Amino acid sequence: MQSELHQEFEEELLTEESMTRINSAKRENLRAGLKDFAAIDFETANNERSSVCSVGVVIVRNGEIVDSFYSLIQPEPNYYNYWCSQVHGLCREDTEEAPVFPKVWAQIEPLIEGLPLVAHNKPFDEGCLKAVFRVYQMDYPDYEFYDTLAASRRAFRYLENHQLQTVAAACGYQLKNHHHALADAEACAWIAREIL
Numbered sequence: 001m002q003s004e005l006h007q008e009f010e011e012e013l014l015t016e017e018s019m020t021r022i023n024s025a026k027r028e029n030l031r032a033g034l035k036d037f038a039a040i041d042f043e044t045a046n047n048e049r050s051s052v053c054s055v056g057v058v059i060v061r062n063g064e065i066v067d068s069f070y071s072l073i074q075p076e077p078n079y080y081n082y083w084c085s086q087v088h089g090l091c092r093e094d095t096e097e098a099p100v101f102p103k104v105w106a107q108i109e110p111l112i113e114g115l116p117l118v119a120h121n122k123p124f125d126e127g128c129l130k131a132v133f134r135v136y137q138m139d140y141p142d143y144e145f146y147d148t149l150a151a152s153r154r155a156f157r158y159l160e161n162h163q164l165q166t167v168a169a170a171c172g173y174q175l176k177n178h179h180h181a182l183a184d185a186e187a188c189a190w191i192a193r194e195i196l
Contacts, residue, residue, distance in 0.1 A: 034196040038112040039189035045075035049131035056182030058189040070182040072098035122147035
């Protein structure tokens with residue numbers, strides 16, 4: 001009886017160890033998959049997706065961060081609601097003299113040329129990008145977008161939540177200035193290098 005229990009326990013342990021090795025191998029294969037990309041993060045002035053008021057972009061090539069870009073943006077529509085300002089700390093005075101989106105995007109476009117985009121919560125950031133392109137009647141180039149939020153839910157099922165700062169910490173990155181677009185883009189890039 002005791003030897004049967006011992007054998008079952010060893011089989012379970014072997015299965016757990018095998019699964020750990022398999023999961024590690026899968027993670028390595030996934031990590032090898034996306035080496036070149038641009039992590040992007042937007043903050044908005046109000047509940048309109050087109051109201052981007054800041055953007056952060058981090059360029060990753062061959063798995064290494066090689067460049068970054070940050071800008072304030074004069075939002076469209078140009079008003080701030082209380083809750084958005086509470087989240088990111090920006091207000092109308094911060095962006096009154098900021099460039100409008102097309103001028104900012106003209107600086108970003110050459111940096112991201114040929115790269116897929118990555119965001120933590122793709123529906124939000126991709127939605128912002130599409131909305132602001134529509135507002136300014138710009139042709140949207142149908143960017144390829146990856147989502148570290150969705151990937152983190154698969155890779156880190158055990159986490160209590162999958163918020164950017166939680167997932168970044170699980171990947172060994174301490175996000176110190178959450179809701180600053182460049183800091184968030186850098187955290188997203190760090191996560192993407194680990195799990196995409």
